[in-house]
Amino acid sequence: MSKFLQKFGWFLALVILLNLMYLLVLVLFSPGFKKIYQISQIRNQKFEVLALGNSLALDGIDAEYLTKNGINTYNLAVAGSHVATSLLILEDYLKHNQKPKLVIVGLSAAYGKAYLNKVPFNNPEVEFFYHPNWKENITNPPLMNFQWLSVDLLKIIISKDHRNATLVKGQWKTKKTIPDNTVYKGNSNSVIDYTDPYLSKIVDLCRKNRINIILTELPGSNNTRNDLPFVYEATLKDNTKFPVFNLNNYAISSGIIDSSKDWLGVNHLNQFGGEKITRYLLENVIHNSEITKIKE
Amino acid sequence: MLFNSIEFAVFLPLVFILYWFVFQKNISRQNLLILLVSYVFYAWWDWRFLFLLAFSTFLDYFAGLKIEQSKTEKESKFWLILSIGINLGFLGFFKYYNFFVTELTAAIANAGITIDPWTLKVILPVGISFYTFHGLSYIIDIYKKRIIAEKNFVDYAVFVSYFPLLVAGPIERATHLLPQFKRARVFNYQNAADGMRQILWGLFKKVVIADNCATYANDIFNSSSEHNGSSLFIGAVFFTFQIYGDFSGYSDIALGVSRLFGIELLRNFAFPYFSRDIAEFWRRWHISLSTWFRDYLYFPLGGSKGGTWMKVRNTFIIFIVSGFWHGANWTFLAWGFLNALYFIPLLLLDKNRTNLDIIPTHNFLPSIKEFFQISFTFFLTVIAWIFFRSDNISQAFSIIGEIFSKSSLSIPDFLGKHDMIYLIIHCCMIGVLLVTEWLHRDKQHGLQFNNATLHSKVRRWSVYAVIVVFILLFGGKQNNFIYFQF
Numbered sequence: 090m091s092k093f094l095q096k097f098g099w100f101l102a103l104v105i106l107l108n109l110m111y112l113l114v115l116v117l118f119s120p121g122f123k124k125i126y127q128i129s130q131i132r133n134q135k136f137e138v139l140a141l142g143n144s145l146a147l148d149g150i151d152a153e154y155l156t157k158n159g160i161n162t163y164n165l166a167v168a169g170s171h172v173a174t175s176l177l178i179l180e181d182y183l184k185h186n187q188k189p190k191l192v193i194v195g196l197s198a199a200y201g202k203a204y205l206n207k208v209p210f211n212n213p214e215v216e217f218f219y220h221p222n223w224k225e226n227i228t229n230p231p232l233m234n235f236q237w238l239s240v241d242l243l244k245i246i247i248s249k250d251h252r253n254a255t256l257v258k259g260q261w262k263t264k265k266t267i268p269d270n271t272v273y274k275g276n277s278n279s280v281i282d283y284t285d286p287y288l289s290k291i292v293d294l295c296r297k298n299r300i301n302i303i304l305t306e307l308p309g310s311n312n313t314r315n316d317l318p319f320v321y322e323a324t325l326k327d328n329t330k331f332p333v334f335n336l337n338n339y340a341i342s343s344g345i346i347d348s349s350k351d352w353l354g355v356n357h358l359n360q361f362g363g364e365k366i367t368r369y370l371l372e373n374v375i376h377n378s379e380i381t382k383i384k385e
Numbered sequence: 386m387l388f389n390s391i392e393f394a395v396f397l398p399l400v401f402i403l404y405w406f407v408f409q410k411n412i413s414r415q416n417l418l419i420l421l422v423s424y425v426f427y428a429w430w431d432w433r434f435l436f437l438l439a440f441s442t443f444l445d446y447f448a449g450l451k452i453e454q455s456k457t458e459k460e461s462k463f464w465l466i467l468s469i470g471i472n473l474g475f476l477g478f479f480k481y482y483n484f485f486v487t488e489l490t491a492a493i494a495n496a497g498i499t500i501d502p503w504t505l506k507v508i509l510p511v512g513i514s515f516y517t518f519h520g521l522s523y524i525i526d527i528y529k530k531r532i533i534a535e536k537n538f539v540d541y542a543v544f545v546s547y548f549p550l551l552v553a554g555p556i557e558r559a560t561h562l563l564p565q566f567k568r569a570r571v572f573n574y575q576n577a578a579d580g581m582r583q584i585l586w587g588l589f590k591k592v593v594i595a596d597n598c599a600t601y602a603n604d605i606f607n608s609s610s611e612h613n614g615s616s617l618f619i620g621a622v623f624f625t626f627q628i629y630g631d632f633s634g635y636s637d638i639a640l641g642v643s644r645l646f647g648i649e650l651l652r653n654f655a656f657p658y659f660s661r662d663i664a665e666f667w668r669r670w671h672i673s674l675s676t677w678f679r680d681y682l683y684f685p686l687g688g689s690k691g692g693t694w695m696k697v698r699n700t701f702i703i704f705i706v707s708g709f710w711h712g713a714n715w716t717f718l719a720w721g722f723l724n725a726l727y728f729i730p731l732l733l734l735d736k737n738r739t740n741l742d743i744i745p746t747h748n749f750l751p752s753i754k755e756f757f758q759i760s761f762t763f764f765l766t767v768i769a770w771i772f773f774r775s776d777n778i779s780q781a782f783s784i785i786g787e788i789f790s791k792s793s794l795s796i797p798d799f800l801g802k803h804d805m806i807y808l809i810i811h812c813c814m815i816g817v818l819l820v821t822e823w824l825h826r827d828k829q830h831g832l833q834f835n836n837a838t839l840h841s842k843v844r845r846w847s848v849y850a851v852i853v854v855f856i857l858l859f860g861g862k863q864n865n866f867i868y869f870q871f
Contacts, residue, residue, distance in 0.1 A: 090405065097581070107853055108857075228391055233857045
C-alpha cells in the first residue's frame with residue numbers, strides 16, 4: 090500500500106509540475122498571456138487614449154499609429170473576451186493610472202454575440218492575473234483553464250508569421266495575409282443588441298470620470314457588413330441613446346480595406362488593415378470627438 | 386456524480402482511505418461502507434430514485450430466497466415470474482411507457498379514431514437498465530440452480546448497487562461478483578497501479594475523444610439536412626468514435642476504480658474497431674450485455690441447436706431486443722435489425738466464429754486482406770451507428786441516402802464552421818487512440834504496460850505525462866455519458 094501511495098504522490102507531483110511548466114511556457118511564448126500580464130501591471134501611466142474590445146480591436150486598433158500621430162495610446166483589448174472583461178480591465182487601469190482623455194470601445198457585428206453575450210464572463214487568463222485564487226487554480230488547473238491559449242502556441246510553432254508577430258502598445262501586429270473571399274449579403278440593416286449592462290457600466294464609468302468615449306462597430310469580413318449609416322444611435326441598457334461610429338458599413342469599409350491584402354483570417358485584420366482602419370478612425374472620428382464629449 | 390468530475394475526484398480518495406485504512410479488518414463493514422457510498426453516489430443524480438433501487442434490490446433478494454425455499458417447481462416458478470414481471474414492469478414503465486402510448490395512439494389514429502395520448506412526464510432513473518439486468522440474472526441463476534440465494538442482504542445489495550458499475554455497467558453476474566464480496570480483500574499493488582492506468586486511459590477516451598467528437602457529430606446530425614454526403618459520413622465517423630470513447634472510456638474507469646478496491650469486474654470492450662467481421666465486433670463490443678443476452682435469451686430460445694431457421698430467428702430476436710434495450714425509439718430497433726442483417730450471412734456460412742484470436746497475433750501490422758476486412762467491418766458499423774444516433778428512421782435513411790450519393794465526392798461543407806486547427810488536433814487525438822490501442826491490442830486496456838513493452842520508468846512516466854497533458858489541454862466540454870440514458 091505504501092508503495093502505491095508513494096507512486097500516487099509522484100503522479101500528483103507530475104500533474105502539478107506539468108501545470109507549472111505550462112504556465113512557464115505561456116509566460117515565455119504566448120503573446121495573449123503576456124499581454125494580460127503586462128496590462129495588469131501598468132502603473133502611473135498617462136495614456137491619452139485607451140482601446141477596449143475583443144480580438145477585432147486587438148488586431149484592428151493600431152495604438153502605435155495613433156501615438157506616432159501625437160496621441161499617446163494603448164490597446165487594452167483582449168482576444169475572445171466579453172464586454173465584462175473590458176469593464177474589469179478599465180476599472181483596474183483607472184485605479185492605478187491617470188485617467189485617459191478618450192476610451193474607444195471596438196464593437197463588432199461578426200463577434201457581437203460573443204462580446205455582448207447575454208451571459209457575462211471574464212476570460213480565465215484575465216481572472217488569473219486580476220483575481221488570483223489558489224482554490225480556482227487547483228480545481229481548474231492551468232492546463233485546463235488556459236486550453237485555448239495552447240492553440241495560439243501551436244500556431245506559433247507551425248506558422249512563421251505567427252512567430253514574427255509582435256505586440257506593440259497592446260496591439261497584436263502580424264503581416265500574415267489571408268484574403269477575405271466572403272461575399273457581401275446586401276441590405277443588412279439590423280443593429281447589434283447594445284443592451285448589455287456591462288456596456289452601460291463602461292459608459293457610466295467614463296461619464297463619472299469625465300472621459301470621452303467612442304463606440305465603434307469595427308469592420309468584419311464582407312459577409313458580415315451592413316448598410317447602416319456611418320453614425321447610428323444605439324440604445325443602451327438604461328434606454329439612453331449613444332452614437333455608434335459604423336466602420337462596418339459595406340461602402341465605407343470597402344473603400345478603406347483591401348479584401349485581398351488586409352486580413353489575417355475570418356473577421357480579423359492584419360497590421361496593414363489595422364493601420365488603415367485606425368487612420369480612418371483618427372481622421373473621421375477621433376479628431377471630431379467633440380461630438381462625444383460628456384456634457385456638463 | 387460523473388467519473389470525470391471534481392466531486393468524484395474528492396469522493397474516490399475518501400472512499401479509498403475509509404475502505405483500506407478504517408474498515409479494512411472487517412469484510413462486513415467494508416461491504417456496508419461500499420453500499421452506503423454507492424447510495425450516496427447514486428443520490429447525487431436524483432435521491433428520489435434511491436427508493437426504486439432499494440425496492441428492486443429488496444424484491445430480488447426476497448424472491449431469490451423464496452425461489453430457493455420453494456418446495457415445488459410451480460412455487461419456484463411463481464416467484465421467478467413475479468420478480469421478472471415487477472422488474473420488467475418498472476423498466477417498461479420508466480423506459481417504454483410513453484413510446485408505446487404514442488405509437489398506439491398513432492396506430493389508432495390511422496384507423497380513423499382520434500384519442501388523446503395519455504403520456505406522462507416520466508424521468509428515466511439513471512442506470513435502471515443495468516441494475517435491473519443484474520437482478521434478473523441473479524434470480525434466473527437461482528431458479529436454474531447455478532447459484533444459491535444470498536442470505537446476507539448487505540452483500541446482495543452491494544452486488545446490485547456497487548458504485549463503479551451502478552449507472553452504466555458492465556452488467557455483472559452474481560456468479561462472478563458476489564463471491565468477491567464474500568471473501569477478504571487484500572490490497573494488490575500491481576492490480577491497483579494497473580487500475581490507475583486504466584482510469585487514466587478511460588478519462589482520455591471520454592474527455593478527449595468522446596467529448597470532442599461529440600461537438601462535430603452533434604453539429605452535423607442536428608442539421609443533417611443542410612450537409613452534403615461527405616460531411617454526413619464524417620459526422621457518422623465522429624459519432625462512431627464518440628460512442629466508443631464514451632462507453633468504453635466509462636467501462637475502463639469503472640474497471641479501474643473497482644480494481645482499487647480489490648474487486649475485478651467483467652471486461653466490457655476488447656478493441657472492437659479492430660474486428661475483422663461483425664461477429665468478432667459483437668464479441669468485442671459491450672461484452673457484458675452481449676453475453677447476458679446470449680445466456681439469458683439466446684440459449685433459452687434454443688440457441689443454434691434447432692436448425693437454420695431457429696438460428697436465424699433467435700439471432701434476429703437478440704439483436705432487436707438488444708436494440709430495444711438501448712431505448713424506446715424505432716431507430717434503436719433498426720440499429721439492432723441492421724446488425725442482425727450483417728450477422729446472418731456469417732451465421733449461415735458458418736463463419737461467425739472464424740476470427741477468435743487477436744489480430745494479427747504474430748505481426749505488428751495486419752495483412753492487406755486483414756486491413757480490408759477491418760476497414761469494411763468499420764464501415765458497416767459506421768452505417769449502423771447512423772440509425773443509433775438519428776432522431777428518427779427517416780432522418781437515418783436520408784443521411785444514408787446522401788452518403789451514397791454524388792455529394793459524398795464533394796468537399797465536406799461542415800469544415801467552414803469549425804476552426805481547422807482544432808479539427809486537426811482532434812483528428813490527431815483519434816490517431817493517438819488508434820495507435821495506442823493497436824499497440825496494446827493483446828492487453829486488457831490501452832495503457833496496460835508490462836516490463837517487456839515499456840521497461841524504462843522514465844518512458845512509462847513520459848507516457849503518463851503526455852496523456853495527462855492531452856486530457857487537460859485537449860479535453861472537450863463535459864458531456865454526460867451516453868449510456869446513462871439507457
